[in-house]
Amino acid sequence: MIKTKLLTLAVFCFWSVISHASNETLEQAFNLLTERSFDDKSQAIKLIAESNHVSSVKLLESILAGDLYYRKKDKRIVYAQKEESKLRIFDALTEEELDLVGKRKVKKIGINNRLRAELKLAISSLALTHPDAEVRLKSVEGMIGKADATMVEKLNGMKAIESDRRILEAISAVIAFSVLADGTREQQLDAIEALQGNLNPAVLSTLRQLGETTESVEVRRAAQKAVKNIESQVDLYGYIETLFFGLSLGSILALAAIGLAITFGVMGVINMAHGELIMIGAYTTYVVQLIMPNAIGLSILVSIPAAFLVSALVGIAIERGVIRFLYGRPLETLLATFGISLVLQQAVRSIFSPLNRSVETPQWMSGSLEINSLLSITYNRLYIFLFCLMVFLVLYLVMKKTSLGLNVRAVSQNRAMARAMGIKSEWVDAMTFGLGSGIAGVAGVALSQITNVGPNLGQAYIVDSFMVVVFGGVGNLWGTLISGLSLGVLGKFLEPVTGAVLAKILVLILIILFIQKRPRGLFPQKGRAAEQ
Amino acid sequence: MKLKTFKVATMALACSAMMSAAQAADTIKVGVLHSLSGTMAISETTLKDTMLMLIEDQNKKGGLLGKKLEPVVVDPASNWPLFAEKARELISKEKVAATFGCWTSVSRKSVLPVFEELDSILFYPVQYEGEESSKNVFYTGAAPNQQAIPAVDYLMNEVGVKRWVLAGTDYVYPRTTNKILEAYLKGKGVAEKDIMINYTPFGHSDWQSIVSDIKKFGSSGMKTAVVSTINGDANVPFYKELGNQSISAEDIPVVAFSVGEEELSGIDTKPLVGHLAAWNYFMSVDAAENDEFIEKWHSFIKDEKRVTNDPMEAHYIGFKMWVEAVKKAGTTDPEAVQQAIIGVSVPNLTGGLATMMPNHHITKPVLIGEIQDDGQFETVWQTSGMVPGDAWSDFLPGSKDIYASWRAPLNCGNYNVKTSKCSGQNF
Numbered sequence: 001m002i003k004t005k006l007l008t009l010a011v012f013c014f015w016s017v018i019s020h021a022s023n024e025t026l027e028q029a030f031n032l033l034t035e036r037s038f039d040d041k042s043q044a045i046k047l048i049a050e051s052n053h054v055s056s057v058k059l060l061e062s063i064l065a066g067d068l069y070y071r072k073k074d075k076r077i078v079y080a081q082k083e084e085s086k087l088r089i090f091d092a093l094t095e096e097e098l099d100l101v102g103k104r105k106v107k108k109i110g111i112n113n114r115l116r117a118e119l120k121l122a123i124s125s126l127a128l129t130h131p132d133a134e135v136r137l138k139s140v141e142g143m144i145g146k147a148d149a150t151m152v153e154k155l156n157g158m159k160a161i162e163s164d165r166r167i168l169e170a171i172s173a174v175i176a177f178s179v180l181a182d183g184t185r186e187q188q189l190d191a192i193e194a195l196q197g198n199l200n201p202a203v204l205s206t207l208r209q210l211g212e213t214t215e216s217v218e219v220r221r222a223a224q225k226a227v228k229n230i231e232s233q234v235d236l237y238g239y240i241e242t243l244f245f246g247l248s249l250g251s252i253l254a255l256a257a258i259g260l261a262i263t264f265g266v267m268g269v270i271n272m273a274h275g276e277l278i279m280i281g282a283y284t285t286y287v288v289q290l291i292m293p294n295a296i297g298l299s300i301l302v303s304i305p306a307a308f309l310v311s312a313l314v315g316i317a318i319e320r321g322v323i324r325f326l327y328g329r330p331l332e333t334l335l336a337t338f339g340i341s342l343v344l345q346q347a348v349r350s351i352f353s354p355l356n357r358s359v360e361t362p363q364w365m366s367g368s369l370e371i372n373s374l375l376s377i378t379y380n381r382l383y384i385f386l387f388c389l390m391v392f393l394v395l396y397l398v399m400k401k402t403s404l405g406l407n408v409r410a411v412s413q414n415r416a417m418a419r420a421m422g423i424k425s426e427w428v429d430a431m432t433f434g435l436g437s438g439i440a441g442v443a444g445v446a447l448s449q450i451t452n453v454g455p456n457l458g459q460a461y462i463v464d465s466f467m468v469v470v471f472g473g474v475g476n477l478w479g480t481l482i483s484g485l486s487l488g489v490l491g492k493f494l495e496p497v498t499g500a501v502l503a504k505i506l507v508l509i510l511i512i513l514f515i516q517k518r519p520r521g522l523f524p525q526k527g528r529a530a531e532q
Numbered sequence: 533m534k535l536k537t538f539k540v541a542t543m544a545l546a547c548s549a550m551m552s553a554a555q556a557a558d559t560i561k562v563g564v565l566h567s568l569s570g571t572m573a574i575s576e577t578t579l580k581d582t583m584l585m586l587i588e589d590q591n592k593k594g595g596l597l598g599k600k601l602e603p604v605v606v607d608p609a610s611n612w613p614l615f616a617e618k619a620r621e622l623i624s625k626e627k628v629a630a631t632f633g634c635w636t637s638v639s640r641k642s643v644l645p646v647f648e649e650l651d652s653i654l655f656y657p658v659q660y661e662g663e664e665s666s667k668n669v670f671y672t673g674a675a676p677n678q679q680a681i682p683a684v685d686y687l688m689n690e691v692g693v694k695r696w697v698l699a700g701t702d703y704v705y706p707r708t709t710n711k712i713l714e715a716y717l718k719g720k721g722v723a724e725k726d727i728m729i730n731y732t733p734f735g736h737s738d739w740q741s742i743v744s745d746i747k748k749f750g751s752s753g754m755k756t757a758v759v760s761t762i763n764g765d766a767n768v769p770f771y772k773e774l775g776n777q778s779i780s781a782e783d784i785p786v787v788a789f790s791v792g793e794e795e796l797s798g799i800d801t802k803p804l805v806g807h808l809a810a811w812n813y814f815m816s817v818d819a820a821e822n823d824e825f826i827e828k829w830h831s832f833i834k835d836e837k838r839v840t841n842d843p844m845e846a847h848y849i850g851f852k853m854w855v856e857a858v859k860k861a862g863t864t865d866p867e868a869v870q871q872a873i874i875g876v877s878v879p880n881l882t883g884g885l886a887t888m889m890p891n892h893h894i895t896k897p898v899l900i901g902e903i904q905d906d907g908q909f910e911t912v913w914q915t916s917g918m919v920p921g922d923a924w925s926d927f928l929p930g931s932k933d934i935y936a937s938w939r940a941p942l943n944c945g946n947y948n949v950k951t952s953k954c955s956g957q958n959f
Binding site for chain 1: 571574778785902904
């Protein structure tokens with residue numbers, strides 16, 4: 001009985017000594033954190049990582065995230081949470097709430113890139129013992145080329161207790177890499193064998209160096225073979241990547257042009273304000289995000305119908321107010337719509353200020369889908385590509401399967417005949433223009449995710465849109481999609497060879513030559529009406 | 533009785549009319565030449581507001597030479613030839629004592645002949661490519677040796693960068709700056725194959741292949757950095773693409789010369805944290821003058837969220853210098869002010885002193901900052917003292933031997949020390 005008590009007491013004492021010691025290290029670290037010098041902070045980070053305190057990871061992560069501050073008056077280290085324009089602060093050790101203070105009363109623990117790298121390494125080394133296998137795997141994979149001798153030692157120890165096969169492989173890769181450059185001959189050969197087919201760029205560049213410089217013929221040959229092996233894969237993935245880049249650029253071009261394919265292609269109105277209708281869609285996204293700041297992910301989905309409606313209404317107003325008086329007079333239409341585009345731009349400048357507005361990207365649209373370390377596809381581009389196809393499909397069905405679509409096609413083929421059959425051509429004109437403008441607005445939602453939302457947004461896309469429609473064949477929706485995608489792919493394959501500026505010029509020249517040869521574009525409209 | 537009241541009233545009226553007429557003649561007009569519409573409105577509108585604030589502030593202190601200052605604001609609408617017309621209007625018709633304005637180099641080149649012909653004064657507040665020193669222009673923004681060269685030095689010595697990507701928008705400022713940087717890097721022993729130069733058109737928005745190229749260029753095992761002279765709007769998609777292709781600042785840092793607090797306020801800054809910018813002023817700098825300036829700006833613009841940036845500080849310094857020079861000369865006559873302003877020192881917003889040099893450039897500290905997630909910069913490095921602006925770069929073969937001084941006896945903006953000749957041409 002007494003024995004047990006004594007034991008408990010001893011354990012308790014021991015534990016409290018440890019925790020006391022780690023508290024002491026933390027305190028020492030906290031003193032260093034308030035210093036200005038980055039070397040002192042680096043020392044502090046090491047101490048926090050070594051202290052093995054329960055809150056070590058949380059502390060390191062909040063330094064990385066910029067949530068750790070110190071109070072200016074007593075240099076106490078605190079967590080801070082934003083609350084309107086003030087900060088609510090909590091003690092960093094006890095996590096008890098302290099105060100609600102103004103921004104200038106506390107100072108953030110500033111870090112630089114070197115410290116950021118150290119923090120990430122420290123956090124991932126603490127994560128090596130994380131219960132979740134995915135976290136452990138990520139942490140090991142991130143260490144290739146970064147692990148130092150002590151870390152390799154630690155990983156070697158981990159090998160014995162780790163059971164997950166993928167993690168074991170990743171550990172061997174890290175260990176193999178650590179001896180690749182300067183191990184013994186046998187070690188190097190083993191390492192090359194273990195790193196066969198590893199696509200990490202650090203591995204490739206080290207192997208390349210090995211293949212050129214090392215003394216042992218055997219090692220050199222093995223390295224060269226491995227390099228060749230990896231390089232053929234690099235080339236393959238390079239092509240796939242460029243193709244995806246091209247398709248994604250093409251989908252944006254097609255998306256911007258598809259509304260114009262209706263107003264210009266089907267109705268024959270040269271609408272220079274098309275770009276501004278896109279801009280209005282983008283600003284609608286911004287306003288929707290202002291209204292629902294706590295649901296950014298949802299706001300994008302809400303923006304799609306909202307932008308369609310707003311842009312469509314503006315489009316109908318333009319058609320009813322100006323364009324309907326100018327049918328059959330393309331030059332005047334061009335000038336009038338150009339004037340409207342300037343009016344809309346300046347209106348946006350007056351309402352929202354000339355500064356760009358920040359539209360947030362929802363979590364599910366940022367980052368990239370990593371297929372391997374050579375090929376990763378960014379989510380926002382992937383979604384926009386799919387979105388473009390969807391918009392196209394919906395529009396195609398509207399034109400082919402609904403009575404509105406039927407009326408539109410009838411009016412565009414022969415206005416007089418359509419009217420004689422009892423179609424209200426004025427109403428159809430307004431609806432068609434509204435549809436085209438609404439699609440432009442939807443394109444604006446997509447563009448708000450990849451470019452600036454500002455008054456000049458539309459100008460950047462108007463020339464490209466006309467180019468796509470003319471190249472695809474006026475009046476043909478399929479033509480617009482195919483021409484958008486093919487211009488995108490063409491541009492992206494030219495870009496690495498010629499540079500971005502020249503690639504753009506070359507694409508334009510190619511289009512001019514093509515139009516000379518086939519004035520009606522890729523997919524000309526057939527039939528008697530088209531010949532007029 | 534009634535008649536008397538009428539008479540008094542008339543007299544009072546006449547009196548006040550006369551007084552206001554007298555007051556109108558008793559003001560000093562200051563021209564503000566910034567685009568309020570068109571593409572450049574995004575950057576220049578803020579500078580117009582800054583000037584209005586500075587002038588209002590000076591008037592509260594009692595004006596200048598016993599007269600009130602009166603701002604004359606015109607809108608050149610981002611249209612370069614219109615800049616020249618508006619400048620002429622300001623000088624000939626409005627008779628302004630000095631003009632504060634322009635942003636792009638091309639707009640400055642457009643108004644330069646007008647200011648020289650009519651002999652008036654222009655204060656130009658933006659960092660630029662150098663290679664110019666006019667008798668009539670005072671350059672309060674940074675010359676390449678006050679921004680680009682120290683930034684490269686920092687990357688080379690403190691970060692250990694060995695491979696360089698020079699990325700820029702395709703126009704005169706990036707091209708000249710990159711030419712200077714390339715010559716400088718080669719002089720420091722960087723090999724041709726370790727420098728990648730890339731130009732993109734204005735407003736470029738599809739950065740996928742270029743960012744992917746940068747990623748490949750940077751994966752050779754040697755530390756790589758991007759020196760970006762990418763201008764204006766094109767930066768947002770560029771940084772977004774960097775973030776999406778998960779290039780973090782620890783792997784490949786980007787140091788930018790055209791991205792400041794104002795540009796960042798239009799972006800979601802989370803993916804940008806840790807990337808760098810080189811300026812002569814940051815809003816986050818801890819200095820009493822800066823706190824006071826920010827407070828004034830917020831109460832003037834009535835918006836606590838508005839940020840301050842480097843060109844605003846340049847206007848602050850330029851305006852203070854002009855005021856000091858006018859006080860020193862006792863007149864607003866351009867010739868006298870041009871003589872008086874050389875050597876004038878005024879406090880800048882980072883806690884130092886800015887001095888006007890004889891080559892019409894000023895002394896500035898150079899700060900390197902890392903972008904934080906709140907859109908502000910954390911200063912990570914700064915020059916120990918003030919760096920004087922160099923009009924003619926020492927790293928370009930054509931301008932190495934050229935020297936500018938607008939003090940007697942030289943009085944020349946383009947003096948060749950080898951041939952001992954003043955070409956007479958300023959640009």
